[in-house]
Amino acid sequence: AAGVIQSPRHLIKEKRETATLKCYPIPRHDTVYWYQQGPGQDPQFLISFYEKMQSDKGSIPDRFSAQQFSDYHSELNMSSLELGDSALYFCASSLSFYEQYFGPGTRLTVT
Amino acid sequence: AQSVTQPDIHITVSEGASLELRCNYSYGATPYLFWYVQSPGQGLQLLLKYFSGDTLVQGIKGFEAEFKRSQSSFNLRKPSVHWSDAAEYFCAVGAPLGTASKLTFGTGTRLQVTL
Numbered sequence: 639a640a641g642v643i644q645s646p647r648h649l650i651k652e653k654r655e656t657a658t659l660k661c662y663p664i665p666r667h668d669t670v671y672w673y674q675q676g677p678g679q680d681p682q683f684l685i686s687f688y689e690k691m692q693s694d695k696g697s698i699p700d701r702f703s704a705q706q707f708s709d710y711h712s713e714l715n716m717s718s719l720e721l722g723d724s725a726l727y728f729c730a731s732s733l734s735f736y737e738q739y740f741g742p743g744t745r746l747t748v749t
Numbered sequence: 750a751q752s753v754t755q756p757d758i759h760i761t762v763s764e765g766a767s768l769e770l771r772c773n774y775s776y777g778a779t780p781y782l783f784w785y786v787q788s789p790g791q792g793l794q795l796l797l798k799y800f801s802g803d804t805l806v807q808g809i810k811g812f813e814a815e816f817k818r819s820q821s822s823f824n825l826r827k828p829s830v831h832w833s834d835a836a837e838y839f840c841a842v843g844a845p846l847g848t849a850s851k852l853t854f855g856t857g858t859r860l861q862v863t864l
Contacts, residue, residue, distance in 0.1 A: 671851065680839060680854040681793070694851055728792060730852075738843075738852060740785070740793040 640664055642741030644729050650747045651719050659714040659744045663731030669693070670712040671738060672704060675726040687712060719748045751776045751842050755855035763863050764832050770825040770858050772840030781843040782823040783852065784814055788836045796838075799823060810834070835862045 643662040651657050663670050669688045673681040674697075683696035687706035698704075701719075706712045716723060724747050730738040752775045762768055774780055781800055785793040797808025804816040814825045823840060837859050841852040 673852075680856050681852075683851040683853070686851060696851060726790075730793075737795070737798060738783075739795060742792040745790070 642729055642731050642739055644727075644741040644744050646744060647742065648745050648747075650749065652749055653719055653721060655719050655748075657716045657719060657746060659716070659727050659729075659746070661712045661714070661729030661731075661741060663710050663712070663729075664733075664739055667731035667733045667739075668710065669732045670706055670710070671730040671732070672698075672712070672714050673728040673730065673740075675728060675743070677725070681728060684714070716746075721748050724748045751780070751844050751853045753840050753842050753853055753855035755838075755840055755858050757858045758856070759859045759861065761861040761863060762830050765829050768825075768827045768830045768834070768860070770838050770840075770860070772823045772825065772855060773821050774823060774840070774842045775821065776842055776844060778844075780823075781850070782814075782816060783841045783843065784808065784812070784823075784825050785839045785841060785854075786810075786836050787839065787857075793839065796825070830860075830862055832862045832864060835860055 645660045671686040672684040675681040684698040686693045690706045701717050704714045726743040728743045730740045732738045754773045783798045784796040787793050796812050797806050799816045807813050837857045839857045840855045843850040843852050
């Protein structure tokens with residue numbers, strides 16, 4: 639069965655650089671969520687989109703922005719990167735109520 | 750606000766022994782509850798979910814969980830643990846929020862399996 643695809647899987651950036659993470663949801667899923675998981679932490683909700691409209695915002699820094707495109711894929715843009723942004727970034731998608739399926743994650747390292 | 754508590758940070762069991770991972774939630778209405786498993790450096794895999802109906806839910810890999818409203822709990826169980834079950838387990842609660850429901854996770858329980 640098709641799963642959520644995230645790219646790249648690993649990304650190394652320097653402080654103050656920008657990064658773009660991509661997420662391709664499971665076919666026919668209309669909702670995308672982004673989560674951030676710091677080392678040894680639980681995943682924290684960042685932002686979600688339903689039918690290409692932002693649905694909710696969590697603990698997402700103003701330096702980050704995201705959008706969902708007409709083909710339902712989503713991109714998370716991160717600017718002025720800080721060391722503390724180093725984390726695993728997960729994308730999840732859903733169609734039915736609350737049943738979110740997670741991608742493998744993008745590991746971002748900021749040096 | 751919704752919240753999840755997983756009281757056990759780390760649990761060690763012998764292969765073949767039974768397992769119970771605890772999860773307590775706080776939410777004002779009927780919760781939507783999930784268990785996810787994460788191997789090191791990997792994504793989160795959905796083990797099982799509870800939306801409504803039968804309070805004992807079956808999941809993948811032989812796991813089950815029981816929803817107890819009176820105790821605000823959703824404990825995960827497995828009758829016989831395999832070495833491959835060693836991983837981090839997260840309990841999560843979802844709540845209606847517009848048209849997309851964010852998940853709030855507990856801090857996780859790391860399961861170690863000894864041979």
